[in-house]
Amino acid sequence: MVEMNLEHIYKKYEGNEKYSVTDMNLEIKDGEFVFFIGPSGCGKSTTLRMIAGLEDITKGDLKMNGQIMNDVEPKNRDIAMVFQTYALYPNMTVFDNMAFGLQIRKTYSQSEIKKRVDNAAEQLGLTDFLQRRPANLSGGQRQRVALGRAIVRDAGTFLLDEPLSNLDAKLRVDMRTTIAQMHQRLKTNMIYVTHDQIEAMTMADRIVIMNDGKIMQVGTPHQLYNEPVNKFVAGFMGSPSMNFFEATLHDGHVSDGKGLDVAVPEGRLKTLGAYNGKHITVGIRPEDIHAERVALDAMPDQIVHTKVVVSEFLGAETMLYCTAGQSKFTARVDARDYRNPGENVDVAFEMSKAHFFDPETQDVIR
Numbered sequence: 001m002v003e004m005n006l007e008h009i010y011k012k013y014e015g016n017e018k019y020s021v022t023d024m025n026l027e028i029k030d031g032e033f034v035f036f037i038g039p040s041g042c043g044k045s046t047t048l049r050m051i052a053g054l055e056d057i058t059k060g061d062l063k064m065n066g067q068i069m070n071d072v073e074p075k076n077r078d079i080a081m082v083f084q085t086y087a088l089y090p091n092m093t094v095f096d097n098m099a100f101g102l103q104i105r106k107t108y109s110q111s112e113i114k115k116r117v118d119n120a121a122e123q124l125g126l127t128d129f130l131q132r133r134p135a136n137l138s139g140g141q142r143q144r145v146a147l148g149r150a151i152v153r154d155a156g157t158f159l160l161d162e163p164l165s166n167l168d169a170k171l172r173v174d175m176r177t178t179i180a181q182m183h184q185r186l187k188t189n190m191i192y193v194t195h196d197q198i199e200a201m202t203m204a205d206r207i208v209i210m211n212d213g214k215i216m217q218v219g220t221p222h223q224l225y226n227e228p229v230n231k232f233v234a235g236f237m238g239s240p241s242m243n244f245f246e247a248t249l250h251d252g253h254v255s256d257g258k259g260l261d262v263a264v265p266e267g268r269l270k271t272l273g274a275y276n277g278k279h280i281t282v283g284i285r286p287e288d289i290h291a292e293r294v295a296l297d298a299m300p301d302q303i304v305h306t307k308v309v310v311s312e313f314l315g316a317e318t319m320l321y322c323t324a325g326q327s328k329f330t331a332r333v334d335a336r337d338y339r340n341p342g343e344n345v346d347v348a349f350e351m352s353k354a355h356f357f358d359p360e361t362q363d364v365i366r
Helices: 044-052 095-105 109-122 139-151 169-186 197-203 221-225 231-236 267-274 293-296
Strands: 004-011 019-029 033-037 059-062 078-083 155-161 187-193 206-211 214-219 243-250 253-255 261-263 278-286 303-313 317-324 327-334 346-349 353-356
Touching: 004 044, 019 214, 033 044, 033 197, 044 078, 044 155, 044 187, 044 206, 059 346, 078 139, 095 139, 095 303, 109 139, 109 169, 109 346, 139 346, 155 206, 169 187, 187 197, 187 221, 197 221, 206 221, 214 221, 214 231, 231 278, 231 353, 243 327, 267 278, 278 317, 293 346
Parallel strands: 033 187, 033 206, 078 155, 155 187
Antiparallel strands: 004 019, 004 059, 206 214, 243 253, 243 278, 253 261, 278 353, 303 317, 303 346, 317 327
């Protein structure tokens, strides 16, 4: 069992004035699958490397089961790491690649090593490939070997640094399933860095969203998507991203003065009372903009008259990229509501699901 605490962690590289990671505080419970996501350069991989011991911590404490680990050597942290580049030895067989970490420790018998490798190979579907070399494997098979090398370590914590980014779309889906099943079997801590929201949303127990070296929000996928604490989190989660409008609240309506003017439901107005007559940032997700007749009939005071600029038919749904006056937004609608570019269409903004942010602090208004 491993419980991990990051307490006021800072990281500054020599020669830099700015911290790469600033005042990070995070508790990771035993057996959790935690994802770090955020834009490039936000500090997520740096944090992972500090946990692994591959980067020094400038300030703060990293604790595992209450013990400070800052000065503990990487090999003594009971951590297994899976890299983006696989990092396999090309001259070794799959078996030897998976067994190498155990062999250099010289604390395991050959029979124990074979048992561990065989067990990991069976879990990952590699039994028939143990005598092959990496050059004779596909990308997905190489990634499974890298995972197998971590599994045989029987470590308390697994760190995965964008392990699927070099795979094509189908292989990424397959490997997501493999890693999720691996976590369910092993029930150990896993900390996973990725740019891919789908990986995080479908696999994580909790997600840590970072920006500019700081934690923006920590929560379940459902919490981050539906209850963002600020505009950054709201815009980062979701594809296509949330639509934002700089508007003024007046007489129960929000208007951006460019073509959007919709009513705000009474229940939402109660939380916005202090902003009446003031500027406000409105956010609404593409799936909360509707073109079907039943929605238009149900929300007559939230209808916007628009023109379709681009229409993308995606099989089960259609993306409409629209303009209303000078305002632009994206709507995710039913495939049956496909419209041709240049066509006029009425859509209803489901304002009961809209998000409202203070234009200065960027924090959500509750």
